[in-house]
Amino acid sequence: MSKDNEKLALELAALTRETNKLGIPIMVVFEGVKASGKTRLSNELLLTLDAKYTHFIPTKSPSEDDLRYQFLQKYWNSLPGNGDINIYFRSWYAYYIEYQENKIKNNIYNKYHHLKRQIIDFEEMLKSDGTELIKFYIEINDKKRNEHLQDMKDNPLMSWKAQEYEKAISDDVYHKEMHEILKHASKGEWKIIDYTNKDEAITSMYKHMINRLKQAIDRFHKRNIDVDGDFSQSFQTKLLEQSLEKVDKATYKTLIVTLQGRLKELQFALYERKIPLILVYEGMDAAGKGGNIKRVREKLDPTGYEVNAISAPTDVELSHHYLWRFAKDMPRSGHIEIFDRSWYGRVLVERVEGFATKQEWQRAYKEINQFEQMWTDEGAIILKIFLTLDKDEQLKRFKLRENTIEKQWKITDEDWRNREKWDLYLEASHDMIELTNTDNAPWLVVPADHKKTARIEVLKYIIKKCEEKLWGVKQYE
Amino acid sequence: MSKDNEKLALELAALTRETNKLGIPIMVVFEGVKASGKTRLSNELLLTLDAKYTHFIPTKSPSEDDLRYQFLQKYWNSLPGNGDINIYFRSWYAYYIEYQENKIKNNIYNKYHHLKRQIIDFEEMLKSDGTELIKFYIEINDKKRNEHLQDMKDNPLMSWKAQEYEKAISDDVYHKEMHEILKHASKGEWKIIDYTNKDEAITSMYKHMINRLKQAIDRFHKRNIDVDGDFSQSFQTKLLEQSLEKVDKATYKTLIVTLQGRLKELQFALYERKIPLILVYEGMDAAGKGGNIKRVREKLDPTGYEVNAISAPTDVELSHHYLWRFAKDMPRSGHIEIFDRSWYGRVLVERVEGFATKQEWQRAYKEINQFEQMWTDEGAIILKIFLTLDKDEQLKRFKLRENTIEKQWKITDEDWRNREKWDLYLEASHDMIELTNTDNAPWLVVPADHKKTARIEVLKYIIKKCEEKLWGVKQYE
Structure with missing residues (x-):
């Protein structure tokens, strides 16, 4: 040289x-x-x-x-x-x-x-x-x-x-x-x-x-870490105001078995057709995400799906682009990945708690839409479920958890701290749903004050969307 | 249920x-x-x-x-x-x-x-x-x-x-x-x-x-974290007492080019024959590992090798079996992986600094031998290079680094702290070489007081071992 x-x-x-x-x-x-x-x-x-x-x-x-x-x-x-x-x-x-x-x-x-x-x-x-x-x-x-x-x-x-x-x-x-x-x-x-x-x-x-x-x-x-991005208004989405007719106990008991059986068949059909399914769960604390996911996965073949329950990022994850840790867990063709919380943390907890700068979370709506489209472009199904709860019902469930020995591990100081920021989380949720409810990766907002109803609603929705994809409108000409 | x-x-x-x-x-x-x-x-x-x-x-x-x-x-x-x-x-x-x-x-x-x-x-x-x-x-x-x-x-x-x-x-x-x-x-x-x-x-x-x-x-x-394992004596290996005849400048200049050219050819031969090569470098601080590795890799095709320079483990690595982070970087068939420090940290720095318990590092000699054999079993070449230096020469090099602007970044407080534990590191090195110098994954101990000589020595050794594997004794009947 x-x-x-x-x-x-x-x-x-x-x-x-x-x-x-x-x-x-x-x-x-x-x-x-x-x-x-x-x-x-x-x-x-x-x-x-x-x-x-x-x-x-x-x-x-x-x-x-x-x-x-x-x-x-x-x-x-x-x-x-x-x-x-x-x-x-x-x-x-x-x-x-x-x-x-x-x-x-x-x-x-x-x-x-x-x-x-x-x-x-x-x-x-x-x-x-x-x-x-x-x-x-x-x-x-x-x-x-x-x-x-x-x-x-x-x-x-x-x-x-x-x-x-x-x-x-x-x-x-x-x-x-x-x-x-x-x-x-x-x-x-x-x-x-x-x-x-x-x-x-x-x-x-x-x-x-x-x-x-x-x-x-x-x-x-x-770099200025506190400047705004390209978004500055707050939305009020009508989706969060829905209510559902309660499913009674007897109907639930027979319906859930039928729906789970159908979903299992669809799992195999998706596998054969090599279509990946990505399920994203978000929602208020104690809205019943865990129980809802359990009913979705209960009859699935465990070799064909994974649940990714998102915790605080590790130091290696923190040292990468925020979408990295999710991208690497996206399913391969024909498989199902269920995210119990997800990349939406960027515009929920990271926004509310200040873990992301203003510019970062405001930019994220667009980035997330682009990110999801990369997968739907290739034929993946992305379904996003948001479980809502009203504030009184949450309090009731928190107290029940505190007073039931087998459930105490489910309630932490963090849950109470989050509850204090209820309004901020609600505002963030409104904005999120409004800005990321795309045709290719839509949100389903489900009132979760009655858990059994919410489970039936979600199962029906997933089944409908999978059937549409499998046998409905032709996606690519 | x-x-x-x-x-x-x-x-x-x-x-x-x-x-x-x-x-x-x-x-x-x-x-x-x-x-x-x-x-x-x-x-x-x-x-x-x-x-x-x-x-x-x-x-x-x-x-x-x-x-x-x-x-x-x-x-x-x-x-x-x-x-x-x-x-x-x-x-x-x-x-x-x-x-x-x-x-x-x-x-x-x-x-x-x-x-x-x-x-x-x-x-x-x-x-x-x-x-x-x-x-x-x-x-x-x-x-x-x-x-x-x-x-x-x-x-x-x-x-x-x-x-x-x-x-x-x-x-x-x-x-x-x-x-x-x-x-x-x-x-x-x-x-x-x-x-x-x-x-x-x-x-x-x-x-x-x-x-x-x-x-x-x-x-x-x-569990008792301070009990001994199955090893309690200290060794003095003769390997650390060798010396080498100095290579003069002119010879070095022509020899290094020839050897690097030959190694490049061997890289392609290994690739064609699908034989992975694993090079492990250990040695005293300032013994010249970096410069030695640079001469080995200098003419290699960069698409076929990687250097893995080991730093302190991340939290994810710490939360796994200590061999995990090395196993996952082992080369695929036909590729070369160079470890600048390695799993031997378990019986060197972790032993000396107490990051591993007595039982853990004492058990590690056997585990490491078993670990390496898993790769040589399948035809991989593992060569381990230990660069030795005497204590005075190290001091000279440390001072040179401190006094040369372009080299100052190479010397840290940690190097001086390690130097204070010279005898402990030397003892650990003796034990390591004695207990892990196996036929299938031997150590080459190289006196590194003259850097150019050490480089020639290592290159010659790698070439010889690769040639033996490629065209020498038949490995599997």
Whole structure:
């Protein structure tokens, strides 16, 4: 390496110690045709940085297992923690081109526009949350490139790699698609580097990295944690004012068995059709979420569903984008995931308790809609259940819990503290339902003052929605 | 459910809240032939327990991806955290039978004895560490069983499941193998439950669970955290007394390039032959581990290796068996994983600083040997490098770091504190090398007072060992 580049490398390394200390997550993308020099260039970067917080993530063709998950799932799973630097050796862009070219999941993505939009949303969410996203596109002149390829073919230990290259997506296709993407990108979004002169390419990469990290550090110090986002009014949703006719005991007893039996059959039908089902439960404390979930899952085959009961985040979870811990638990095709509380914590408890800044929770409504759409785009069913309770009924249930030995463990000081903030939680719930009640992932608000009625209501709703999806309106033409 | 069983369920639920609070990890295994009732029974248990700390883990046939990893990898990955309960619906036993019956990785496991031993070691390690391991084998009479199967076939929505059953390992094979395992198990190791009478089966399961959890809680309170393990002498290994002839500057300059080029070729050869390489680095502070690793990786293809630089464990890692966080980063076939510090922390820093109890670190030598053997059993290469330094040379390097602006970040108060415990670390290192220098995963002790010499030495050693494996002695007959 030239002396100048060595100096730049030292400067960059020092800056990354700074971004690591500040907790800024960094994602660096390398795209480029085969044998363009992106291996050497990304390796140069990798060797410059401290292995303690640097990860190298190559994009491979989707495996059978990958295809059972959402398009971006593997990138959600591998998001950098705060202060980490992830180097993506080819990325969701190459992955997108492979989907499109090989017509992967073609029945779902007829024109693959969805995926382009998902990529934009994904990057936007990460950037809003403080991730520094740096994208390189590496080019090289044909002569140099053919030299690289020939070197590879001439080495008996590496010639198989050259053969693998020939099996992969052709460079012509990749090149054409990437240029389409680059053409529509905003100014400065991609840094294009010509690798024909190696030393100059390295200089160019280091300078761009240094420049971007300085900007990121600058932005970090200037960030204002208490500004508003794009939302400032409060809603009053009519959904919270409904009431239901009570189901009597005898009807409940026969109905619940029928509905559970039907849901079990639907579980198998969803499995066979590879449709994932995501159930989200939110609601007031003591509204009966646990009991309601129990009736939904009671007859299901336990090998095909999971319940994710959300507790306070671990330190690793806190050190990631807030959607990371939910994304990685999303079900694979044909499976059911039940969230007992969910990502909506961002606009409920985190809003009310101030764990998220104003800007963060106000931005979250849009982000959550985009997030959910990534799954429904691919045919997942998302159903969101909100159990409401009136304030007096909650008090009655709290007291019952305190006075019944087997139920005492269910009531904590935190429940009483939350109750004091009833109005704030109610306001947050109103806003949430109003702003995230989308066609593709609707809310069902269920008055839960009579638990048995609420259970029947929820079961009927899930069954109806699954039947619609399975045998009703055709979803994708 | 009968009233009696409801009472038992409540008792069990209360006990699991206790084991959760105490942080006792629990693993419950359900084995049994198809349609024996183990789904219903395990579901009964699942519904009894709090979803916050209960996970249901079905064993599926190994996927293509699974087969790129060590036999037990997926079970290492899914170990319960402290206080969690994992229910395994079929387990490493069924997995073992499938390996054997379908002759999976047959060239490696000629007689599959290795796997049986791995299972014993695996369970032993977990139990020693406080995991409560409860194993059920479910039986049923043929008449009832055929009724279950017929029910399934008669339901149009579930008949495909009956068909899947027919494709899987035959019950005869499974039954025969499991009975062989049960025959050789120690008394009380397995609880056999007859599901012919459902209510009695549930009673039997609850009672056994209650009994075992009570014992676990009892043992937890009685545990003595400061007793010795099976090791009480201190060793003086001759390996630490070696010296090396210095490599001069000119020789280094040409030699390093040749060796790095050769290692790169070997990386591709290992990849083609699907042999994973695991490099473990330990050594005194300032011995030059980072620089040594840099020379090893410098020319490698970054898509085929990773460096795992070990920091203090996160809270999630602390809440698992100490080997968990390393097991989950072990390389898949054909890849290279470099550990900059490793599981040997258990018998170095954790021993010296008292983070592990006496019994824990004294037990660890044997556990580590068993752990490493799980990987070498399957053809992985494990090479362990220990860089030694004398105390004066360390002082010189510490001072140099303090006095050089670009190196100041490398020296911390912790380094000075560790230096004060030099003798304790040296003693721990002696013991470690003496007790874990196995044929299948040997130590190379390298005097590192001259960094360049140490780099050449390590590169030569790795190359030699890889060549031996690739083209030398035949490993498996």
